[in-house]
Amino acid sequence: MSPHTGGAADAGIPLAHTVRRPWTDLPAEVRAAVEQRLGSRVTAAVDQTGGFSRGTAARLRCADGSRAFVKAVTREGDPFTVALAEREASVAAAFTPELGLPAPAFRGVVDQGGWLALLFDDIEGHIPAVPWRxxxxxxxxxxxxxxxxxxxxxxxxxxxxxxxxxxxxxxxxxxxxxxxxxxxxxxxxxxxxxxxxxxxxxxxxxxxxxxxxxxxxxxxxxxxxxxxxxxxxxxxxxxxxxxxxxxxxxxxxxxxxxxxxxxxxxxxxxxxxxxxxxxxxxxxxxxxxxxxxxxxxxxxxxxxxxxxxxxxxxxxxxxxxxxxxxx
Missing domain, CATH: 3.90.1200.10 (Aminoglycoside phosphotransferase (APH), C-terminal lobe)
Structure with a gap:
């Protein structure tokens, strides 16, 4: 999902955006491990641009009709970014359904081929417009x-x-x-x-x-x-x-x-x-x-x-x- 700018660029409002590595550029073994974790082959991926991290972020659609969201960072890159991903994984794993928090359900981690990938339910929704409505x-x-x-x-x-x-x-x-x-x-x-x-x-x-x-x-x-x-x-x-x-x-x-x-x-x-x-x-x-x-x-x-x-x-x-x- 791309940010809905709502004229933000024209108004000089800074947006959190970055250049990310697309899903298709991830090593084949990493993509295969993600599919194995999801239990279905990925048939479509929509890469995301929001945020400041340069890791992969994509909405995935699978052959069985299910959807997921993946975030992936290389372990050969910035150690700080990797540490953040590891921290997010540990926090997300603690968000059990019983807590009822407004956060996406966590579907696990893939640690394969020098890459760390976090998997979540894909939330059907959009980023709020800025300036805020x-x-x-x-x-x-x-x-x-x-x-x-x-x-x-x-x-x-x-x-x-x-x-x-x-x-x-x-x-x-x-x-x-x-x-x-x-x-x-x-x-x-x-x-x-x-x-x-x-x-x-x-x-x-x-x-x-x-x-x-x-x-x-x-x-x-x-x-x-x-x-x-x-x-x-x-x-x-x-x-x-x-x-x-x-x-x-x-x-x-x-x-x-x-x-x-x-x-x-x-x-x-x-x-x-x-x-x-x-x-x-x-x-x-x-x-x-x-x-x-x-x-x-x-x-x-x-x-x-x-x-x-x-x-x-x-x-x-x-x-x-x-x-x-x-x-």
Missing amino acids: PDELALTLTALTALSERATPSPVPDLPVWGGALGEWHGWNRLLADEDPLADVPAWARRNSARLAAAEQWFPAATAGDTLLHSDLRSDNILVSGTEVTFVDWAWAARGQPWIDPMVFALCAAVQGHPDPQSVLLAHPAGRAADPAAVDSALAALAGRFVVSARQPATWQTAPVRAFQRAEAAACVRWLRARTGWS
Whole structure:
């Protein structure tokens, strides 16, 4: 399924997209192992372009009429990408039907010929339009509310804490320690950089919690089918405060054209109940991380990621300025 851009390109809205290796380019032994796992020969494949990973992603149709979704990465490529695939497989295996989570059913792993392939049920649906339409935004928020309720406390054991290595979330502090001129950030952020650095230091305590989080709720990780919404791509699953997923979703919606992330956050019960200072701390930490990450060298492979990170940093700063009222 290709992203429905809804004029996003014309509006200058960054899209999560990449150049992927098509299904037909996978080694024959890998494709044969996938077919064996599915129990039927693959007769058609529709390659996907959403997201930032360069691994294979395709919707498959089999000779027996069944459908599946496959994600595959080579073990000879980026170790980080392989680690994410392995993590997603372990998380997906823990999503039993009894949990009733809005996630695709997992059909297993194929580890063959130097490739790791994850198999899921193929969800009949489409990626939401960006800029976000009010009806699809409302449906997604309803599904996210249900997810937060079912996922507190987290039904998946041994999930990492949201945020991972804390050093990656001290961007403002590192920039100030290096006496960075902050020439690439808005003037408001330069004036308030010390406040942002102080806010992000509270990040671990502000975000600690025991709710299962998706952590990466961009439009390309959401499928809408009628009134049903499914969240896909759980590689970044973690545990933390229940307002984190609504905050991340609101931020991504702002990056992709929504004018008011605060209203999106407050449309979720956990967002309304959140400690404002805790949300400010998380947004400050996100902004600092995105500023630092967006400065990394961009190749033709990573340029879309860097563009999205720059947009995320700018959206965080705009939102914080509106939330805090700092001079």
